[in-house]
Amino acid sequence: MRGPIGAALLAITLATPGLAQNRFPSIPPEQMTPEQRALAAAIQSGPRAAVPGRDNSIGGPFNVWLRSPGVGDRLQALGSELRFRTSLPQALNEFAILITAREWSSQYEWFAHHRLALAAGLPASIAADLAEGRRPEGMNDDQRVIYDFCIELHRTRFVSDANFAAVKQRFGEQGVVDLIAVSGYYVALAMTLNTARVGLPDGVAPPLPELRR
Structure with a gap:
């Protein structure tokens, strides 16, 4: 949830003792x-x-x-x-994961994959724009087709002929399937993290700002 209501709920969550804690404590190996x-x-x-x-x-x-x-x-x-x-280049696969993390405001997912995306070659400026909810500037053709496909799929639940054709032409039918699958899998992962309230490591500030749309 975004906007004033989402910000208010986030503030309540962070201000209420115990509410922001992980709902699933670690299980000791012996148990x-x-x-x-x-x-x-x-x-x-x-x-x-x-x-x-x-x-x-x-x-x-x-x-x-x-x-x-x-x-x-x-x-x-x-x-x-x-x-x-995956058949997708690693940097683009990680880009798709970051897009999912941003769309679901999954702080842990973004934290875990941001460094992997940069290490794989995704420009830091593209990740920074994405984190702020902006269409990244300076994307190359490959990054642009991944972004357009994923954003449309997340936000409209469908993919246009133009965006489908662009991914298929560049990465083939397997690339289309792999892009759908990685997006869907990390939605499930974001749902898990957000529902469980999995926290960031001690001393790590939330990397994603609250968006108002």
Whole structure:
């Protein structure tokens, strides 16, 4: 929710003791069920383990998904596919994730992927414009078609012939499917984070400003 009402609700949330706390406390390993331990092991292994600077603890959305290990396992596997085996260039894939984070005002999602996007080559100025709710200036052709496709899909729930054709021409039919999938997956992840009220690390200020539209 945006505008004065959204700002007021955010202020109430931050000002009310306990309301902004994570609704799903961490589960100590010794208290996990066998299914939860298997999910934790899957999350901590594979390509995620090779990400530089990654905290290998079970936090963020993964701690929430431990409550439903079957769902969590399928979600983490899909996330791994969409991050590490997508047909889209990494910088553009991360751009799509940041667009989703901004559309859902998911502070944790933006925090987790902003540095990955910049490391992959997304210009900091484009991320900064996006964070402020502006159409980024200086986008190249690839960035522009990703932005136009994702913004239209998020905001209208449909994609025009022009935006569909632009992505298909540049990235093929697999690229179209991968772009839809990464957008949808990170909507589900943002829903998880926002519902669970997953907080940022200590000392980290919320990176996304409140938007008024």
